[in-house]
Amino acid sequence: QVQLVESGGGLVQAGGSLRLSCVASARTFSRYAMAWFRQAPGKEREIVAGVNWSGWNTYYPDSVKGRFTISRDNAKNTVYLQMNSLKPEDTAVYYCAADTARSTITTMPEDYEYWGQGTQVTVSS
Secondary structure, eight states: OOOEEEEOOEETTTOEEEEEEEOOOOOOOSSSEEEEEEETTTTTEEEEEEEOOOSSSSETTTTTTTEEEEEGGGGGTEEEEOOOOOOGGGGGEEEEETTTTTTSOOGGGOOOEEEEOOEEEEEEE
């Protein structure tokens, strides 16, 4: 069982920055891929960043590429999401997710077994 606890969400003006953090409970954290997803009202959950077990490989969809950066500190069992140049369309609940079956990144939400409780990010125009 893996517990994920997110923090760092909030309200920010367009163009601003936020940094999300997610702490995992598992001692095997360094073995598996992690990702951040988001879900806006009335929309499907979508991946915004993924990182493999080592942190050397990352994935971003075009919608956030160049603005968001995912990183991980395996010594602290923590994954981060640095979000810069935020836009109103980035407003959503952001979720941290763990894929303990794989060390490489997958973009499908159904491949992730464990999820955090979510943290709200609101970007005002």
